[in-house]
Amino acid sequence: MSKQLTTSSGQVINQPKKSPVDTLLGIVAWLVGLGFFLPFAWMVLTSFHRESDAATNPPSPFAPLVLDGYRSFFNSGPWPSLLNSLTASVLSTILVLILAFPAAYALSIRPVQKWTDVLFFFLSTKFLPVVAGLLPIYLFAQKVHLLDNIWLLIILYTSMNLPIAVWMLRSFLAEVPVEMLEAAQVDGAGLVRTLREVVAPVVMPGLASAALICFIFSWNELLFARVLTGTVAQTAPVFLTGFVTSQGLFLAKVCAASLVVSLPVLVAGFAAQDKLVQGLSMGAVR
Incomplete structure (x- = not known):
């Protein structure tokens, strides 16, 4: 009807x-x-x-x-922890995109030999539970004097999110027409210029969705930050755990703190929602 x-x-x-x-x-x-x-x-x-x-x-x-x-939340001094979370999340996301973009290009548009084995290796790094690698990472950080250092979290977040970004971006780069790359080569564009001016605008939804997901994962990460930081490199999720005291759980203060800590993720998601939806729908891993 x-x-x-x-x-x-x-x-x-x-x-x-x-x-x-x-x-x-x-x-x-x-x-x-x-x-x-x-x-x-x-x-x-x-x-x-x-x-x-x-x-x-x-x-x-x-x-x-x-x-x-x-x-009560703002009087408790949350700014250093919020700044640490912002620094670790933004810098690790930038490093992930810098490393994942050419890696995905090599695995899709200009595939290397045995590229399926390379993809499986990236995926296999996510098989190990995070808790299983916590002790060796702690001992290594203690040996090289990186405990309670924000750069340690940046390196860890980059390595944790890199496999996800490579898989996501490869799905987008596989859809780039080869004719565009051949036209760029005829015009004399090098690899870096081709990636920057030809490929990047086409896969911008994929870059945005990968960046947003990596940012959210880094911002919300608690286990490594809780064990490997103290007071100098303390992040916002670790700061929130301090509201659970022996005196009890103050619900109003905890809810206010949780809302403030969640705002950067909510704002980033709202600003890039069109790119995220387009990226997750068009760049599904096949």
Whole structure:
């Protein structure tokens, strides 16, 4: 069944009529979306409550709204930890893109010999659980005096995210027309210029999605930062663990701190959402 619509110019358009199954699936999709959004909305609401109101059981959503949780968080000195997280996440993401882009180019457009073995090697680095490598990394960092050093986290985050970025970018680079590269070579463009001016604009959605995912993984990483840092290179997730004290869990303060720490990721995701959706849909690993 279809429904006819008439435009202002008199053109008749047949619009297919929605079946009950489509309507039901739409309702289920909305319910699932609300289910994922409600915990975040509740956290935002709790962050504006007093501790006494946030600790009630059941908590009241109509309690007075205050800024006590945010004042307490910013008075606790979070800026060094936020700056460390930003430094480690941004620099590691830049290094990942610098290394992953030519590697993916070599594995797709100009494939090296036994490129499938190379891809499997990149993937195999993710097989080992992170906890299994924690002790040797700690002993190595202690030996070379890199404990509580932000550069150690940058190196670790780069090595952790590099395989993911290579796999993602290879899927995009495999879709680049060879004719574009041949035309660039005819015009006398070298490899670096070809990558910068020809290939990079075409795969920009892939670069954006890979950069965003690497940034999120680096920003949210806790285990290595918790064990390998102290006070100098402490990151924001480690700073959040300090709110769990022997005196109890202060919900309003924790919710306010969690919201502030999550803002960079939310802002980055919102700014690059079109590139991320396009990248994840077009650059799926086959």
